[in-house]
Structure formats: C-alpha cells, structure tokens
Amino acid sequence: MSILQSVTVSQSIELTTPVDRLPIVQQRDIGPLITLGLTNVGRLVAHLPHRHEHEAGEDDIAELPAGRVVTARGIVSDTRVSNFGRRPKFEAKIEDDTGFVKCVWFNQTYLHRKIHPEMTLRVQGKAKRVEGGLQISNPQWELLTDGDDPGRRSERIRPVYPTTEGLDARRLESIIASVLDAALPLIEDHLDDAYRSEREFVTLADAYRSMHRPRSEDDIRAARRRLAFDELLLLQLAVQVRRQALRGAGKAAAMPTTEAITRRVRARLPFTLTPGQEKVAGEIAKDLEQDIPACRLIQGDVGSGKTAVALAAMLTGVAYKHQAALLAPTELLAEQHFAGIREILRDSKVTMALVTGSASSAERAAVHERLATGAVNLVVGTHALLSESVKFKLLAVVVIDEQHRFGVAQRAALSAEREPGALAPHTLVMTATPIPRTLAMSVYGDLDVSVIEGLPPGRTPIKTTRVSVPMREQVYAHLAKRVADGEQAYVVAPAIDGGDGENGAPMDLARTLEQLRVSAPEARVAALHGRMSREEREPVMARFRAGEIDVLAATTVIEVGVDVPNATLMVIEHAERFGLAQLHQLRGRVGRGSKASSCVLIAEATTPEAEARLKAMTETTDGFVLAERDLAIRGPGEIAGAQQAGASALKLADLERDRELLMMARRDAAAMIDAAPRLVGPEHALLRRRLLKAHGETLALAGMA
Numbered sequence: 001m002s003i004l005q006s007v008t009v010s011q012s013i014e015l016t017t018p019v020d021r022l023p024i025v026q027q028r029d030i031g032p033l034i035t036l037g038l039t040n041v042g043r044l045v046a047h048l049p050h051r052h053e054h055e056a057g058e059d060d061i062a063e064l065p066a067g068r069v070v071t072a073r074g075i076v077s078d079t080r081v082s083n084f085g086r087r088p089k090f091e092a093k094i095e096d097d098t099g100f101v102k103c104v105w106f107n108q109t110y111l112h113r114k115i116h117p118e119m120t121l122r123v124q125g126k127a128k129r130v131e132g133g134l135q136i137s138n139p140q141w142e143l144l145t146d147g148d149d150p151g152r153r154s155e156r157i158r159p160v161y162p163t164t165e166g167l168d169a170r171r172l173e174s175i176i177a178s179v180l181d182a183a184l185p186l187i188e189d190h191l192d193d194a195y196r197s198e199r200e201f202v203t204l205a206d207a208y209r210s211m212h213r214p215r216s217e218d219d220i221r222a223a224r225r226r227l228a229f230d231e232l233l234l235l236q237l238a239v240q241v242r243r244q245a246l247r248g249a250g251k252a253a254a255m256p257t258t259e260a261i262t263r264r265v266r267a268r269l270p271f272t273l274t275p276g277q278e279k280v281a282g283e284i285a286k287d288l289e290q291d292i293p294a295c296r297l298i299q300g301d302v303g304s305g306k307t308a309v310a311l312a313a314m315l316t317g318v319a320y321k322h323q324a325a326l327l328a329p330t331e332l333l334a335e336q337h338f339a340g341i342r343e344i345l346r347d348s349k350v351t352m353a354l355v356t357g358s359a360s361s362a363e364r365a366a367v368h369e370r371l372a373t374g375a376v377n378l379v380v381g382t383h384a385l386l387s388e389s390v391k392f393k394l395l396a397v398v399v400i401d402e403q404h405r406f407g408v409a410q411r412a413a414l415s416a417e418r419e420p421g422a423l424a425p426h427t428l429v430m431t432a433t434p435i436p437r438t439l440a441m442s443v444y445g446d447l448d449v450s451v452i453e454g455l456p457p458g459r460t461p462i463k464t465t466r467v468s469v470p471m472r473e474q475v476y477a478h479l480a481k482r483v484a485d486g487e488q489a490y491v492v493a494p495a496i497d498g499g500d501g502e503n504g505a506p507m508d509l510a511r512t513l514e515q516l517r518v519s520a521p522e523a524r525v526a527a528l529h530g531r532m533s534r535e536e537r538e539p540v541m542a543r544f545r546a547g548e549i550d551v552l553a554a555t556t557v558i559e560v561g562v563d564v565p566n567a568t569l570m571v572i573e574h575a576e577r578f579g580l581a582q583l584h585q586l587r588g589r590v591g592r593g594s595k596a597s598s599c600v601l602i603a604e605a606t607t608p609e610a611e612a613r614l615k616a617m618t619e620t621t622d623g624f625v626l627a628e629r630d631l632a633i634r635g636p637g638e639i640a641g642a643q644q645a646g647a648s649a650l651k652l653a654d655l656e657r658d659r660e661l662l663m664m665a666r667r668d669a670a671a672m673i674d675a676a677p678r679l680v681g682p683e684h685a686l687l688r689r690r691l692l693k694a695h696g697e698t699l700a701l702a703g704m705a
C-alpha cells in the first residue's frame with residue numbers, strides 16, 4: 001500500500017470501522033473476511049497468527065551462502081520442465097546483477113503455466129552448492145510485479161494466519177498489517193499499569209503488536225503469555241461471578257446432620273458406605289450445616305456409588321421436613337432412581353413422586369399440586385422438573401445426576417426464580433465423567449469439588465477387548481455361551497434403524513436383534529430404545545433386572561446410570577462412533593457386581609481420533625485417566641458441559657502448559673470479584689464489558705448481563 005493510503009487510513013480508522021471501508025480491501029476479499037468473522041478493524045487485530053515463520057532477509061545472489069535458508073530476488077531467465085527420471089520437475093533460472101541461482105520444484109510441473117521468463121520472483125528455501133552453481137529445491141516463491149514491489153526484504157519473523165478459501169495467508173497478512181499502525185494505539189488495556197508491572201505483563205497493545213509483528217521469539221512469548229492470561233482471567237471472572245450469584249442467592253436452610261439422622265439413613269442402605277463415600281458424605285454434611293447455599297460437584301467414577309451419597313443428603317433435607325429433588329438426564333434413569341429409592345424407603349413415612357415428560361397432564365397437575373403443598377417429600381424427575389409450572393413448598397436439597405448432560409443454564413434454573421426471602425436450595429451435582437483437575441478448576445470453579453475415591457468392595461476389573469468387524473460372529477457366539485452359563489449381557493448399537501452400515505455391519509438395533517436370533521437362539525432377548533414409551537420400557541427393565549431377560553439390545557439410552565449388577569458382558573457395535581466418555585459410561589454398565597465382567601468393542605477405526613479412543617479404552621478402566629486422554633485427544637472446548645461453561649473461549653491458553661497462569665488468574669479473579677461484586681464501578685467498566693462479550697451467555701444466568 002502507498003504512503004498516501006496509510007495516512008488517510010490512520011486518520012479515519014476506528015476499531016469499529018468495517019473492513020469494506022479499508023482501501024486495501026477489495027471486493028473479492030470481503031466474502032472470505034466475513035467467513036472468518038473479520039468484519040471490522042478490531043476483529044482484524046484480534047485475529048492472531050497460529051504460527052510464525054522465520055523469513056530470511058534478501059541478499060544479492062552472489063552473496064547467498066550455501067547450506068542455509070536464503071531469500072533471493074531476480075528475473076526468470078530460463079524455465080524447463082523435465083519428465084525424465086523418477087520425479088518430474090520444473091526448473092527456473094533466476095538472475096540478478098550479481099549472478100544466478102537455479103530453482104527446482106519436484107512433482108510440480110504445473111508451475112510451467114505460472115512461472116515464465118521475464119517475471120520477477122522472490123524465492124526462499126535452502127540453498128545448496130551443486131555442480132555448476134547454487135540451487136534451491138522446492139523454494140517458496142512469490143511473484144513481484146512492479147506495482148506492489150515492497151522493496152528489498154530484511155530478515156524477519158512472519159506471522160502465518162489461519163484463513164479460509166479465497167484469501168491466502170499472505171493477502172490476509174497484508175490486510176492486517178495495513179491497519180496495525182493506526183489501530184494498535186486505540187486499544188485500551190483492561191489491566192492497569194501497577195497490576196501489569198507487578199506480574200510482568202506487556203500491555204494489550206504491545207501483545208497484539210508482538211503477535212502480528214514480532215521482532216524476536218521473546219516478543220512472541222511475552223505476547224502469548226499476556227493474551228493467554230487474559231483468556232484465563234476472563235474465564236475465571238465468569239466462574240467467580242457465577243459462584244457469587246449461586247452463593248449469594250439468598251439463604252439456605254441450615255440443616256446439621258444429627259447422629260440420629262445418620263443412624264436412620266445408614267440403617268436403610270443395603271450396604272455399608274465405603275471410606276470414599278463416607279468422606280464425601282461428611283463434606284456434604286458440612287455444607288448442609290450452613291445457611292449458605294451449597295454448590296458442590298461430586299465426582300466419582302462409574303459405579304463408585306454416588307447415588308447412596310446423594311440420597312443421604314436428600315434424606316437430611318427430608319428429616320428437616322423440607323423437600324428434596326433428584327434430577328436425572330434421561331427418563332430411564334429417573335425411573336430407575338425412583339424405583340431404587342422407593343425400595344430403600346419402603347415402609348418409611350417419606351412420600352415420593354416421579355416427574356417425567358411421559359406423565360399425562362392430569363397426573364402431572366396432581367404431582368405439581370402435591371409438590372406445591374409439600375405433600376411430596378422427595379421427587380425424582382427429568383428436566384420436566386425444571387418447567388416453570390413446578391413450584392415447591394420448600395426445596396432444600398437439589399441433586400443433579402450425571403451433570404455433564406446438563407448445561408450451566410439448567411443448573412442455574414432450579415436455584416433461581418424464587419420469591420424474595422424464600423430459602424435457596426443446596427445443590428449437589430454428580431458426574432461420572434471425571435473432569436481433569438485443571439479443567440475442573442477452570443470451568444467448574446463455581447462449584448466446590450468432592451471426589452469419591454475407590455469402588456465398593458468386591459468388584460473385579462472389567463476386561464476390555466477390541467475386535468474388528470469380521471470377528472462379529474465369534475463375539476455373538478461367545479455371548480451365547482455366557483448367557484447359557486446364566487449371565488446377562490448388553491449389546492449396544494448406535495441407532496435404532498439406520499439401514500446398512502459399512503462393511504455389512506449391523507448398524508442398527510434391528511440388525512443386532514437379527515444377529516442375536518441367529519447366533520444366540522436360546523437367549524431371551526429384548527430391545528430397549530428411546531422411542532419406547534415408559535409403559536413399554538419399564539417392564540423390560542424390570543424383567544432384565546429380575547433375570548427374566550438375558551440380553552438387552554439397546555441404543556445409548558442405557559448409557560448413564562443403569563444399574564443391573566448381574567449383567568457381565570457389554571458388546572458395543574460400531575464402537576468407533578462413540579466418544580470416549582460415552583464408551584466409558586457404557587462399559588460402566590457391567591462390572592457392577594462381584595462376577596468378572598468384560599466389554600467387547602466391535603470397531604473399524606475410521607480416524608486417528610477413533611483409533612486413539614479405542615486404544616485408551618483397552619488400556620485403562622480408570623475414568624480419570626480416560627478423561628485426561630479425552631482432553632488430550634479433543635481439547636477442552638469439546639468436553640461435554642465444558643463448552644457451555646466457557647472452555648471454548650480458550651484459544652491460546654493451554655490448561656496444562658499454562659497451569660501457573662491459570663492459578664494466578666484464579667486467585668486474581670476471586671480477589672477482584674470479592675472487592676467488586678459483578679465488577680460494578682467505573683474503574684472496571686472496560687473489563688466488565690470484555691467479560692460480558694466473552695461469556696455473556698452464562699453470565700446472563702447469574703444476573704450480570
């Protein structure tokens with residue numbers, strides 16, 4: 001761009017100036033820029049390179065050293081396509097006043113249509129001395145036309161931007177470069193000087209300058225550190241605001257767990273709590289003692305016995321004549337929890353209700369009435385419980401099971417919207433999808449965390465094998481044999497009916513059932529899937545639990561929570577289609593009793609990620625290890641639940657590598673929100689605005705937006 005242009009731009013530019021008003025931007029650039037979300041100057045500045053490249057400075061050809069990456073400019077004097085030998089190649093001789101260099105591109109003979117004699121080229125690549133002079137193999141090249149010759153290039157670090165079709169990285173680089181001088185001084189910093197210098201952070205403007213126009217690797221490091229910290233700080237502020245909103249939502253019922261309560265509850269459980277369960281039950285009891293609403297995440301691997309711990313908390317609420325609710329992600333799981341708890345509470349005075357979408361409206365109205373009057377002490381339900389028409393007399397304990405299936409939004413819904421002065425419930429959220437520690441800290445920091453260590457006694461580890469599709473027959477034959485020995489099995493298929501799968505695989509439940517008829521004709525088989533009504537589903541589950549059905553052929557409706565200890569074999573069709581957390585959950589349906597259990601993954605790996613998931617499954621049954629692997633395979637933005645909680649806003653920050661920054665952000669965010677709740681006050685206006693921009697959706701729930 002000419003000097004004249006850059007002057008006019010700098011005079012009129014704002015961060016909000018639309019890109020189509022920039023002189024450098026041409027009509028054909030606009031589509032791709034919009035695709036990239038780069039609609040104005042501010043967005044251009046915020047568009048960071050995904051890597052940097054070292055670019056050698058230009059030299060006279062005679063001065064080019066052999067054995068190094070060099071940059072040369074010259075006029076093409078001769079070109080040649082050679083199709084002989086093993087590799088076809090295109091050659092161009094490039095000359096300046098001092099000498100010539102030969103450029104050779106292997107397997108790129110199409111270049112003869114692009115590079116012609118008389119053109120001026122700039123080439124970069126590793127030079128080597130060959131017979132007859134200097135040669136560069138497969139150099140990067142660019143055409144220099146008289147009009148836009150930027151002059152001789154000096155050595156530099158070049159930013160390489162993520163881009164999209166129709167806009168090459170060099171073009172995007174020029175567009176971004178054209179606004180930097182004018183735009184950078186307009187960037188205000190939301191961190192003040194004292195704060196920055198204490199923590200050795202560069203200014204925001206400097207950080208952007210260094211990312212786009214680094215003078216050294218150190219520049220890039222300092223910039224990255226600052227920008228990664230900003231991402232982490234905003235995320236931590238969001239977490240702290242949510243935390244404060246949850247804790248500050250009025251008072252909760254203070255319910256000290258007395259010895260009498262503990263004795264009564266323990267007497268009803270058909271087993272003794274494990275030390276891991278006792279420890280967490282103790283942590284929850286401490287929460288319930290206080291009149292501050294508890295918000296606790298209870299992590300425990302599949303089968304660790306979270307239900308009993310949650311039940312103890314709910315019964316404490318009931319003992320205080322208040323109400324308790326258990327929220328499950330699927331109807332099947334809600335029904336199972338309801339049946340299981342009803343069994344444990346048989347002959348007690350506790351009144352229970354089940355609320356799911358399947359109930360008729362008359363039934364529902366009746367239950368709603370009993371919840372509102374307090375006639376129901378303990379309610380189990382699906383998200384139907386979150387509907388606005390559900391009112392409680394005094395809800396004291398809320399348990400959300402398998403919380404990874406719920407978003408932050410739903411989590412907040414139950415605890416919000418009360419009449420002024422009404423008591424807020426204590427909330428426990430349970431998950432069997434262990435969240436790696438750094439992730440838990442960063443996105444669930446609004447919750448206190450308890451971990452149930454260990455499994456109930458007598459469990460034998462599940463043996464996991466992975467087989468390929470041609471071995472399916474053998475797997476089903478093995479299943480038939482196990483069933484003949486009195487064991488029970490699940491077979492999971494990815495779809496109810498999906499037509500033919502690849503490789504002749506039975507993709508769907510219908511074909512799985514067919515295979516079972518052929519391979520295990522003696523077995524009593526039943527199907528279970530999401531399109532069945534509760535009336536159809538319940539007897540199937542009841543008969544499977546009673547041992548009257550040998551094989552349950554199911555879709556992923558059984559993924560979470562289903563608990564039938566006698567089932568010992570899990571066969572998963574098309575295991576490559578499932579996520580790691582899902583596979584671990586499905587596998588967790590077996591190995592719940594004392595008998596040895598196994599899990600067979602029938603899979604054709606289709607992608608490196610699928611391969612990595614299957615490998616992880618066969619290598620460990622430890623949910624925490626799998627969660628770490630999952631994080632490594634997919635990155636934090638993809639972890640269920642974490643996305644809604646804001647992890648996808650982390651672009652530069654890496655939770656493992658930037659652990660120290662994370663700790664600093666966490667500490668500082670807590671202090672900031674303590675000192676200025678919701679960041680009110682003019683001195684925080686900028687930070688507050690940026691916070692809302694990054695995390696407005698989840699913050700709206702906390703009443704901030």
Ligand code: ADP
Pocket residue numbers: 271272273274277300301302303304305306307308432456457561563565592
């Ligand atoms: P999850 O943590 O996966 O929700 P559950 O609460 O469903 O696990 O418990 C898994 C199984 O272990 C259930 O059959 C439950 O009855 C049993 N269980 C739970 N705690 C104990 C214990 N302390 N001793 C023996 N069995 C237990």
Ligand code: MG
Pocket residue numbers: 306307401561
């Ligand atoms: Mg459970």
